[in-house]
Amino acid sequence: MANILVVDDEMGIRELLSEILSDEGHAIQLAENAQQAREARAQGAPDLVLLDIWMPDTDGVTLLKEWQRDGLLTMPVIMMSGHATIDTAVEATRIGALNFLEKPIALQKLLKAVQAGLTRAQETVRAPALAPRPIATAQPEEVSSPGFAQPVASAQIAVRGGATVAGADNHMFNLSFDLPLREARDAFERMYFEHHLGREGGSMTRVAEKTGLERTHLYRKLKQLGVEPGKLAKKNA
DSSP states (O other), X not given: OOEEEEEOSOHHHHHHHHHHHHHTTOEEEEESSHHHHHHHHHTOOOSEEEEESOOSSSOHHHHHHHHHHTTOOOSOEEEEESSOOHHHHHHHHHHTOOEEEESSOOHHXXXXXXXXXXXXXXXXXXXXXXXXXXXXXXXXXXXXXXXXXXXXXXXXXXXXXXXXXXXXXXXXXXXXXXXXXXXXXXXXXXXXHHHHHXXXXXXXXXXXXXXXXXXXXXXXXXXXXXXXXXXXXXXXX
């Protein structure tokens, strides 16, 4: 069971989502505007947030920016709207939204997006288990960009102030904890998608299925992160 916050100014939408997700065994908290959402977040981070874009007091994108700015965007957020443009959806994704659902929301799309979000949340919670133990072995290669090391063939790496993450073909990635949250998240997501693209031979269809993202959203995310599927596919061929 997960704690899910539903933020929408339409009572019918709130009640419908609450009924569907409650039937799935989740605990639902409702907010009809941004202020109520702020108050709910102040009481503790939910496992997932379904956030409407168009609301009377503060729109969802502005609230998302606010949470990101204040370091409160620690949970997966799925944006919802029946009138948003592609640019709005891309902006929300750039800020940190996990996914975007267009109203009226199809049941299967809702459940798939929620499951993907909760899986992401569980992976984030488990992340500390990846913290390295001091091992005086091979040294990491020089990083090519701040906080993000290229794959290293060694199976064990000593890292200070960071985490060692295993990627495809047992390659190891070094992620620094000294980075600002936004840069650290981008670095981790870059590793995450490069791992899956390498494992799936560059197949966008299989990667979309594995990560729980729609292909269009996946393409935008990879472009945002500067990940080139074609090069990874050739590298792992």
